[in-house]
Amino acid sequence: MSEPLLDVEDLRTTFHTPRGDVHAVDGVSLRLEAGRTLGVVGESGSGKSVLGRTVMGLVSSGPGVTVSGRVSLAGQDVHALAPAERRRLWGPRVAMVFQDPMTSLNPVKRVGRHIDEVLRLHLRLGRREARERTVGLLRQVGIPEPERRAGQYPHELSGGMRQRVVIAAALACGPDLLIADEPTTALDVTVQRQILDLVASLSRRSGMAVVLISHDLAAVGGRADRVAVMYGGRLVESAPTSRVFGAPRHPYTGALLASAPRLSAAPHSRLPTIEGRPPDPADPPPGCRFAPRCPRAEAVCRGGAPPLLDLAPVGGHPHEVACRLPLEAESTEVGHGR
Amino acid sequence: MSETLTDRRTATRRPDLVAWFSGTWLVVLAVLAAAAPLLPLPEHVDLTRSLTAPTLSGPDPASGHLLGTNAFGLDLFARALHGARSSLAIALAAVALGAVVGGALGILAGYLGRTVDTVVGVATNVLLAVPPLILLIALATVLEPNARNVTLALALLTVPTMVRLARANTMAFAQREFVLAARAMGASGWRVMTRELLPNVLLPVLSMAMVLISVLVVAEASLSFLGLGIQPPAPTWGNMIAEGEGRVLEEHPHVVLVPGVFLFLTVFSFNILGEKARKRWDTRSGAR
Structure with missing residues (x-):
């Protein structure tokens, strides 16, 4: 087996609260090979979101939080990096899609700028080039009329469209790993399916590994190679x-x-x-x-x-x-x- | 349903006329004030050149003194316009300064929290604890009363309000996922504050600035009235009103009424427009 893209060893994230220490993640070890999809399933409060954020390094040791263990992303120990170096990882190496597309876009920024800025920050593209790439990315995630949509504000888009924009921004720099933290929880069931299929197809096409965090076993079912239950x-x-x-x-x-x-269950049977x-x-x-x-x-x-x-x-x-x-x-x- | 619709329509329609009047007044005043030195107005400041003019004459368009003259024969209309120059310039500059400094401190305190927040919080509370007029008078006794120092003193008054507003808005927006999303895309703290938070905090700060302008116009007038602002014979509305001291107001009310009406209409207009802006953009009203 090749060197895993993501190697998490005995990860512990502890929040120090007035009520005592909360062990949100308590000794989790994971491995994920490049291009594969790992589903992380658990109920609310099982620590799956904190796990995602700690793996990414968004949550790291500081006042009120202690992180121990090791997160190795493509051979680099995420938590040993200086903050500025870690930021260089976010976008080009690992990106994240959040739960609620209603709040994960800045309401006063045009849709296109969310993606432009990422491209210009990490890839040092010019204004014109960045916009061309942005339109391409929007088209790639299935947004019709990408040129027009790029100039609109988030409130002019539906929830599913917004989540597509978030995904486009996450994909902008071609990350090796995408962490999707309940990407469909806030969406309609039909849109959920479209978004999950989109993530799966993008992952297949670009060989990007995905950590798909969800409380919904069925959502993860058809799309993950492995499932971890928390x-x-x-x-x-x-x-x-x-x-x-x-x-x-x-x-x-x-x-x-x-x-x-289950559809096959008798009607009115007790769940x-x-x-x-x-x-x-x-x-x-x-x-x-x-x-x-x-x-x-x-x-x-x-x-x-x-x-x-x-x-x-x-x-x-x-x-x-x-x-x-x-x-x-x-x-x-x-x-x-x- | 239709009832609430019509209710809302009339609720937004009714103050429109007032708002239009307010806007017109401010625009006309600003244009006239800006152009005052170029207009063929009678003398407004130099006593040696108003020796032949009638003193304390009442408003009379035919005499060439549209709104009358003061005790030295200086033209009140010209003085009111030149007074508007300093009043508006000082109030605008002070609010702008206060918004920039207060907004920046508020965003820093709201986003960074911890020590920064504590230091900024203590400083603003100290400033708020001092009654504004007392603070102004204290500053005026230390500083030379000129336009720059009055501006600085007034700006200092607005800083605590701006800090609180910016801080509260920053804290509310910093909880939103787009800030986390920006960080997850590699944005530094500076970038998050300037690109993500600032545009969101700007609108409430600007609408508050509109409201504060009127407060500062009054504050500047109060300082001048007390003789702590711009010194006569250079005109401001405050020191023009002060010319009505003693028996002048009784016998020649126009000396006080002319600057008084200018002051009133200006403050009124800023308030109406500021309130409109606040309603539209303040996050508390729930509009996004």
């Missing part, structure tokens, strides 16, 4: 997408899949839910974070944090699970209720 700041399962959906080994993943509505509430990030349960809500939990689960172990058959893609009592392989399959 719970309470930790990875609980990380496996090839088909394994996560077809043969999840962590009870949390299994429960998440079971609680997704299985996960009892209880997510752990308090300032005071997480000892041992496995999911233990208090886990129907399979036993005393051993409450003892210490379960290590992330590879349970894949020899020679297969790694299937890492952090559970002392994992589900049997092939025990739960997509399409069947309990």
